[in-house]
Amino acid sequence: MDVKALGIYGSPRKGGNTDLLLDQVLEGARGAGAEVNSIYARDLKITGCLECGGCDETGKCVVQDDMDKVYPLLEEANVVFLASPNFFYNVTAQVKLLIDRSQAMWSKRLLGKTPEQRRSYDGGKGYLICVGATKGKNLFQGVELTVKYFYDALDMSYEGGILFQNVEAKGEIITLPDAMEQSFNLGRSAVESMNLDSSP
Numbered sequence: 117m118d119v120k121a122l123g124i125y126g127s128p129r130k131g132g133n134t135d136l137l138l139d140q141v142l143e144g145a146r147g148a149g150a151e152v153n154s155i156y157a158r159d160l161k162i163t164g165c166l167e168c169g170g171c172d173e174t175g176k177c178v179v180q181d182d183m184d185k186v187y188p189l190l191e192e193a194n195v196v197f198l199a200s201p202n203f204f205y206n207v208t209a210q211v212k213l214l215i216d217r218s219q220a221m222w223s224k225r226l227l228g229k230t231p232e233q234r235r236s237y238d239g240g241k242g243y244l245i246c247v248g249a250t251k252g253k254n255l256f257q258g259v260e261l262t263v264k265y266f267y268d269a270l271d272m273s274y275e276g277g278i279l280f281q282n283v284e285a286k287g288e289i290i291t292l293p294d295a296m297e298q299s300f301n302l303g304r305s306a307v308e309s310m311n312l313d314s315s316p
């Protein structure tokens with residue numbers, strides 16, 4: 117099948133840990149034959165959701181800003197890799213803006229599918245790449261819940277991903293054994309799993 121992968125770079129820090137990991141993930145996806153697009157959340161000029169209810173009727177957001185460029189990429193992707201550092205036990209504010217604005221896609225899903233149909237996902241698969249500085253056992257709970265329901269809005273299943281603790285300094289991730297290889301392999305296996313699912 118045609119695999120269209122989308123990488124969402126969520127860190128405000130250019131060349132930081134999650135940037136480096138997502139670069140590798142996307143290389144792996146490309147190598148496995150996917151068409152790859154990227155979004156840098158730090159470069160988007162977007163507002164939060166206004167909770168105006170506009171999308172309830174149409175499945176489209178009434179606000180006109182850089183999300184106009186993002187929605188088509190979210191719509192056409194069948195594999196999404198979201199990379200975000202852990203900020204206060206969640207994704208960064210830049211990513212959260214984007215996620216809140218995906219409410220329009222949630223409304224579209226609600227309009228287009230019955231409750232029964234909404235038990236399954238037809239939009240593809242979503243993955244998380246996350247890094248935090250500390251080591252607590254609950255470090256990724258908040259991030260994972262938020263991201264799971266982001267993918268739910270996109271009609272995608274959340275498939276897990278790679279989560280690194282105890283990594284703080286810019287670029288420190290490169291010193292972790294296997295981090296780059298693990299990321300490359302995630303990109304590759306995510307694309308391969310789409311091809312497997314669609315084989316007769």
Ligand SMILES: Cc1cc2nc3c(=O)[nH]c(=O)nc-3n(C[C@H](O)[C@H](O)[C@H](O)COP(=O)(O)O)c2cc1C
Pocket residue numbers: 127128129131132133134135200201202203204205206247248249250251255283284285286287
């Ligand atoms: C505003 C802010 C909030 C943060 N909150 C947390 C946190 O709650 N838990 C944690 O383990 N690390 C936290 N960190 C550390 C980052 O997650 C960590 O440095 C990460 O490696 C940064 O990834 P990046 O280089 O991709 O931006 C925080 C950093 C900043 C700047």
